[in-house]
Amino acid sequence: MASxxxxxxxQLAINGLATGSLLALAATGLTLIYGIxxxxxxxxxxxxxxxxxxxxxxxSLGLSLWLAIPLGxxxxxxxxxxxxxxxxxxxxxxxxxxxxLIILTIGLSLFLRNLVILIWGAGNQAYRLAVQPAxxxxxxxxxxxxxxxxIGAAAALVLLHWVLQRTSIGKGxxxxxxxxxxxxxxxxxxxxxIRWTWVIAGGLTAIAGGLYGLITAVRPTMGWxxxxxxxxxxxxxxxxxxxxAIAGGLxxxFAQELSTYWLPAEYKL
Numbered sequence: 092m093a094s095x096x097x098x099x100x101x102q103l104a105i106n107g108l109a110t111g112s113l114l115a116l117a118a119t120g121l122t123l124i125y126g127i128x129x130x131x132x133x134x135x136x137x138x139x140x141x142x143x144x145x146x147x148x149x150x151s152l153g154l155s156l157w158l159a160i161p162l163g164x165x166x167x168x169x170x171x172x173x174x175x176x177x178x179x180x181x182x183x184x185x186x187x188x189x190x191x192l193i194i195l196t197i198g199l200s201l202f203l204r205n206l207v208i209l210i211w212g213a214g215n216q217a218y219r220l221a222v223q224p225a226x227x228x229x230x231x232x233x234x235x236x237x238x239x240x241x242i243g244a245a246a247a248l249v250l251l252h253w254v255l256q257r258t259s260i261g262k263g264x265x266x267x268x269x270x271x272x273x274x275x276x277x278x279x280x281x282x283x284x285i286r287w288t289w290v291i292a293g294g295l296t297a298i299a300g301g302l303y304g305l306i307t308a309v310r311p312t313m314g315w316x317x318x319x320x321x322x323x324x325x326x327x328x329x330x331x332x333x334x335x336a337i338a339g340g341l342x343x344x345f346a347q348e349l350s351t352y353w354l355p356a357e358y359k360l
Contacts, residue, residue, distance in 0.1 A: 111344020126331030136314030142297025
């Protein structure tokens, strides 16, 4: 048996780090929504897509990518809060069952995906960026865009850690995730924490979408194609655990890319 090509495996591992960073970001948003709202959100992939398209719009207006991505996240967060106000909060008051909520998230996913197609079309699009040569390190080629994805995702996850551990909102989120009823009677402002959950989860997912557009085409199905890996990442890390989702996303990203050493690339998803 021929020995494995270590340089090729190392190259695939670098690609896996970028993919895993994106999965970790978006899966963390997914698992926060489940852990606090008990909502299995199949529309999470479309929030990722919207983040990429809003970033595309801001970038097409001449803004740098590092300004366009936060603006795209803000626009996505606004839609998440609108959905909370007109859809999810009224349904919580009616104590709608879990199956109905899952069906509604699937319907919302279909609506948002086709809305994107209606507004931006079904074709592939790309950011307006100057072409940058790849970096060469120890014989490995590292594209600047992949490096930016890893740095951007790491910065967002560090900020999330600070919010969860150091702020009253983070403590409230942990309390509600552990026991919603006890948190409510203990004086935790549950509705405020829920709105902040949408802000954080929507922001993380939109940032993942904006960064994903760096390494792939911006297209209406980009989020839908990632919805199964996102759920797999969240479940692998323990659904409801943000740190577990980060670990699960990284593991899955490495597994996907390294699998292409033995299997055709079309099987990695």
